[in-house]
Amino acid sequence: MIRFLTRRRGGARADWTDWFARIYLLIGLLVMFGPVAWLALSSFKTQTALQEFPPSLLPMGQKQVALPGTERPLPVFLVPQPDGVAQERVMVRRVGLEGQFVDPADPARRIERARLTAVTPVRELHFAIENYIEPLKQFNFTRFLGNSLFVTIVSTAITLLINAMCAFALSKYEFRGRDGIFIFILSTLMIPITVVLVPAFLIVTGLGLGNSLWGVILPPAATPTGVFLLRQYMLTIPDELMDAARMDHASEWRLFWRIILPLAAPALAVLAIFSVVWRWNDFLWPLIVLNRQENFTLQLGLAAFQGELQTQWHYLLAMTVVTLLPVTLVFAFLQKYITTGIASSGMK
Amino acid sequence: MSTLGRLIDAPFEALQRRLGAARMPYVFVAPNLLVFGIFVAAPMILNVWYAVTGGTQLMPAERPFVGASNFGELLDCDQFGVIASCRQDRFWRAVANTAWFVPFQVIGLVAVSLVTALILNRRMAWRGFFRAVFFYPVLLSPVVVALIWKWVLQPDGVLNALIVAGGGARVPFLLDPSWAFSWTVVISIWAHMGFYTLILLAGLQAIPADLYEAAEMDGTPHARVFWRITLPLLMPNMVVVLVLGLIRAVQSFDEIFVLTGGGPGTATQYIVQYIYETAFANQTHILGLAAAASILVGGVLMVLTMLQLAATAWSKR
Numbered sequence: 001m002i003r004f005l006t007r008r009r010g011g012a013r014a015d016w017t018d019w020f021a022r023i024y025l026l027i028g029l030l031v032m033f034g035p036v037a038w039l040a041l042s043s044f045k046t047q048t049a050l051q052e053f054p055p056s057l058l059p060m061g062q063k064q065v066a067l068p069g070t071e072r073p074l075p076v077f078l079v080p081q082p083d084g085v086a087q088e089r090v091m092v093r094r095v096g097l098e099g100q101f102v103d104p105a106d107p108a109r110r111i112e113r114a115r116l117t118a119v120t121p122v123r124e125l126h127f128a129i130e131n132y133i134e135p136l137k138q139f140n141f142t143r144f145l146g147n148s149l150f151v152t153i154v155s156t157a158i159t160l161l162i163n164a165m166c167a168f169a170l171s172k173y174e175f176r177g178r179d180g181i182f183i184f185i186l187s188t189l190m191i192p193i194t195v196v197l198v199p200a201f202l203i204v205t206g207l208g209l210g211n212s213l214w215g216v217i218l219p220p221a222a223t224p225t226g227v228f229l230l231r232q233y234m235l236t237i238p239d240e241l242m243d244a245a246r247m248d249h250a251s252e253w254r255l256f257w258r259i260i261l262p263l264a265a266p267a268l269a270v271l272a273i274f275s276v277v278w279r280w281n282d283f284l285w286p287l288i289v290l291n292r293q294e295n296f297t298l299q300l301g302l303a304a305f306q307g308e309l310q311t312q313w314h315y316l317l318a319m320t321v322v323t324l325l326p327v328t329l330v331f332a333f334l335q336k337y338i339t340t341g342i343a344s345s346g347m348k
Numbered sequence: 349m350s351t352l353g354r355l356i357d358a359p360f361e362a363l364q365r366r367l368g369a370a371r372m373p374y375v376f377v378a379p380n381l382l383v384f385g386i387f388v389a390a391p392m393i394l395n396v397w398y399a400v401t402g403g404t405q406l407m408p409a410e411r412p413f414v415g416a417s418n419f420g421e422l423l424d425c426d427q428f429g430v431i432a433s434c435r436q437d438r439f440w441r442a443v444a445n446t447a448w449f450v451p452f453q454v455i456g457l458v459a460v461s462l463v464t465a466l467i468l469n470r471r472m473a474w475r476g477f478f479r480a481v482f483f484y485p486v487l488l489s490p491v492v493v494a495l496i497w498k499w500v501l502q503p504d505g506v507l508n509a510l511i512v513a514g515g516g517a518r519v520p521f522l523l524d525p526s527w528a529f530s531w532t533v534v535i536s537i538w539a540h541m542g543f544y545t546l547i548l549l550a551g552l553q554a555i556p557a558d559l560y561e562a563a564e565m566d567g568t569p570h571a572r573v574f575w576r577i578t579l580p581l582l583m584p585n586m587v588v589v590l591v592l593g594l595i596r597a598v599q600s601f602d603e604i605f606v607l608t609g610g611g612p613g614t615a616t617q618y619i620v621q622y623i624y625e626t627a628f629a630n631q632t633h634i635l636g637l638a639a640a641a642s643i644l645v646g647g648v649l650m651v652l653t654m655l656q657l658a659a660t661a662w663s664k665r
Contacts, residue, residue, distance in 0.1 A: 021467045025478050028464065031538070032481050035496045036488075038506055042499065054509035162379040169376035181377055188388050195646040198627050198639045199394030200387055202406055207386075219387035222380045252372040253360030257353075281489035283602045284620075288628055299491045303606050306495060313499070320495045327487045335480045338487075 036324070043317035044127040050313050061126030065090050065104050077101065077119040079112060088122055131318035135305075141319060143294060144301035147213060148280060151297055155217040156275040159226055160268055166222075167230035168256045172242065182231070189224045193285060201288055215289040216282070216297070223278075226271045233267035234260060273334050277327055298323050398639035406635065418640035439641060441614045442622035445529075449618060450597045452533045457593050458586070461541050465548035466578075479549070483542035490602030493539045498522070498607055501531060522608055525615035532604045532616045539603060540596070544589045551585030552578070587660045591653055598649055619645055 042050065044059040064073035067090060079089040079101050089101035089112060099119065101112045135141050169175070170182050193200070200219060201210075209215030241263075242255045250258070261268070283299050290296055296304065302323055306316055331338065364372055394408065399418055401411035425434035434440045468479055485493065500507050501521040508518045521527045555578065563573045579586075601620035604610075610617035619641070627638035 021470055021472070024463070024467055028478070029481050032485060032542075035500050036484075039496045039499055051504070053504045054513060055504070055506060162383065165376040166380035169373040173373040173376075175370070175373040178373070181381065184389075185380070185384065188384065195642045195649075196388065196391035196395055197623060197642065198398050198635050199391035201628070202394065202408070203386060203391060205406065218383060222383035222387075227380065251357065251361045251364050252369055252376075253357055253364065256376065257357065277487050281487075281492075283490050283606075284624070288624075299489050302491050302495070306498075306606070316495065317499065320492055324488055324492045327489070328484075331480070331484060331487050335483075336476070338483070 039317060040321055043131060043314075043321045044129075045314065046126070046128040046131075047312075047314045049126075049128075050317075058125055059127055060123045061128070063088075063122040063124040063126075067092075067102070067104070067107050076104070076122040078122055079114050079119050086120075089119075091119075128314065131314045132322070135315040135319055139301075139305070139315075140293060140296070141298075141301060141322070144296050144298045145322070147295060148298040151213055151216050151282075151286075152276055152279045154213075155221055155279045156272055158217065158221045159223055159275045160272060162222060163226035163271065164230055164261060164264065164268065165256065166227050167234055168260055170227070171231045171234040172239065172255075172260065185222075185224050185227050197284075197288065204289055209289070211290060211292055211295060213290075213295060216286045217279075220278070220282070220285065223271075223275070225274065229271055230264060230267050233264055237263050270337055273330060273338055276330060280327060395639050395643060398635050399643050400636075402636050404633045404635065406633075411636070414636065418636040419644075421637065422640055422644070436637070438614070438617070438626075439622055439637075442617050442619045445615070445617055446598060446600075446619045448529070449533060449536075449600065450594065453536050453597045453600070454590070454593050456533060456537045457541055457544060457597075458589060460537060461544035461548055461589065462586075464541065464545045465552055468545065468549055469552040479546070482545055485539050486542040488539065490539075491606050493535065493603045494606035497531070497535050497538075523612050525612055528608055528612055528615050532600075532608065535603060535607065536597070536600055540593075544593060547585050547589055548582065551582045555581045583660065583663075587656065591656050594652055594656065595649055598645065598652075 041057065041059060042055070045055075046059075046061050049056070049059060049061055063076040065076055066073045070092075074090045074092060076088055076090055077099070078086040080086045088104065090104045090107070091099045092102055092107075092111070093100040094116070097116055098113055099116055101114060101119075103109055103112075166185070170178060204210055204215040204219065207215075209218065237260060241259055245255055245259055281299065282297070283303070286297050286300055287303075290300060293301075293304070302316075302319055305319065360375070363375055367375070397408055398411070400413060400415060401408070402414040402417065403411050405411050422436050422439050424436075425431075425440070427433040431437050431440045431444060464482055468475060468482070488496075499505060502508070503518060503520055503523075507521070512518060519527065521531055559577050559581075560573065563577060568576075599620050600618055601624065604616055604618065605621055605624075608616045610621050623638045623641050623645070626634050626641065
């Protein structure tokens with residue numbers, strides 16, 4: 001074990017440590033992605049398919065065929081024929097324990113009768129898209145989605161602006177209290193939100209932001225992580241650029257807005273990604289601030305939904321997929337920036 | 349576009365004319381500090397006031413001063429060590445659960461993250477892909493994490509299907525107290541390990557390769573290389589992982605709250621859930637007790653962090 005753990009560079013030949021690493025990675029792939037993939041697959045199953053045990057891997061449903069002259073598609077069964085071979089037949093009527101079947105290729109020819117115990121349903125891949133459409137229409141999910149988008153976008157914009165302004169001052173100026181301010185901001189990293197839950201709620205209510213999306217947006221906007229990340233990056237931008245612009249009588253704001261901010265774009269991008277993920281995923285703080293349903297974010301809506309409708313897993317699974325989709329897309333495309341951003345700032 | 353630009357510039361340039369360039373840094377830090385002051389610093393101070401006042405009023409001025417009686421109520425037990433004899437037995441149950449949860453979670457988290465980081469640090473194909481695989485759950489929201497696992501762990505879920513297929517009997521994972529507890533530990537590790545793996549990986553990649561080459565030339569045993577080179581040089585990152593991991597473990601709430609709601613019974617009710625429910629969810633809104641409990645938690649967190657930092661400083665000597 002230790003031998004393998006200490007290897008930094010793989011040797012010329014594959015030994016058992018390489019095999020251990022491969023097996024570990026494969027199991028890791030299964031454990032980390034498996035549950036999410038399972039959820040996504042399940043979200044396309046119909047309500048009846050979800051109740052099967054053992055569950056099928058892929059979303060399966062009974063094959064259905066629309067016959068001319070019938071309103072709804074009819075279920076297809078395998079019906080044993082006199083020659084002993086089972087054929088696909090459509091059930092047109094059910095009488096007691098017996099069914100009446102027709103040949104889908106030639107429905108008018110004749111009606112076969114068979115006991116229901118003798119026939120087996122024909123199953124095919126079936127994606128229950130209605131799981132996604134129904135809750136968006138029937139429940140407030142479009143509203144929740146809109147609220148989440150609003151909170152995420154606005155609070156990320158505010159975070160980027162005020163964190164960048166603060167980082168600019170901390171990295172490019174000498175002024176009294178600068179180090180104190182920096183230490184003060186960093187020290188709040190260590191203050192968990194749980195410790196200040198009650199008074200933070202009072203302040204938000206006192207400012208008239210209770211039950212409003214702004215009460216969710218503003219308190220977490222001044223992130224210490226963002227200030228730290230941007231400050232470290234801006235320190236690497238040479239001051240000479242600013243001096244040259246000062247010669248041209250540019251105002252301090254212009255130095256920030258026109259010179260430093262564009263140059264800090266890579267760090268701003270990293271912070272923007274973080275901020276989007278944080279705000280999209282926020283749960284405890286919105287849970288306290290928002291208590292009217294029409295203001296719920298997607299996370300709150302989902303949590304409330306799962307409390308009320310324990311049995312409606314088909315809707316719940318689909319809405320979970322909708323909730324995790326944006327983050328997954330962000331991740332798929334910007335994975336490199338996220339991981340290097342975390343590695344360099346050491347923070348989440 | 350440039351008119352819009354000038355529109356944004358104008359107020360700040362006017363400010364600069366009034367205050368002078370030397371005061372502009374204060375203008376730049378002001379918005380951030382304002383938000384900090386209002387929503388982080390002020391609540392810190394107010395929290396103390398809540399903790400020493402009673403009643404159910406939210407407005408600080410309307411709350412009667414009660415001294416240390418909130419702390420007294422939290423700590424008041426008839427028999428030492430018997431949770432049922434405490435006035436706030438829910439508090440002590442949450443404390444006991446958290447005290448069990450934290451060591452399991454943190455040790456598991458550090459171990460899994462370290463092994464994963466060491467494996468990801470090997471030269472191999474698809475490294476970036478696997479790094480992403482282990483990191484992905486970090487980005488998922490707590491609600492999503494909870495629902496994913498709730499679905500997997502259902503009595504009719506896929507895990508039970510595998511167990512039945514293997515010849516076992518179904519396990520009611522979330523209905524059995526000790527199973528539910530174990531799963532909160534596992535899921536919490538699952539959801540957060542990618543973040544800590546990245547921090548450790550960054551540390552591993554910063555270790556100079558020639559140290560290993562020198563050790564290899566000397567024929568140093570691998571175990572020795574690990575204990576004498578890798579681990580000591582990884583220490584700064586290990587400290588970050590331990591401190592952050594511990595602080596967050598004590599505050600575990602979101603995923604578990606949605607997954608189990610603290611149940612079955614009180615088996616997975618941790619300290620933050622106690623604070624949340626005492627202050628906000630119950631009909632009574634006992635804000636003073638919640639504030640007092642949160643101050644105790646804050647104190648414990650501070651002590652734990654200090655202890656860890658001191659231990660590392662001491663071990664370096």
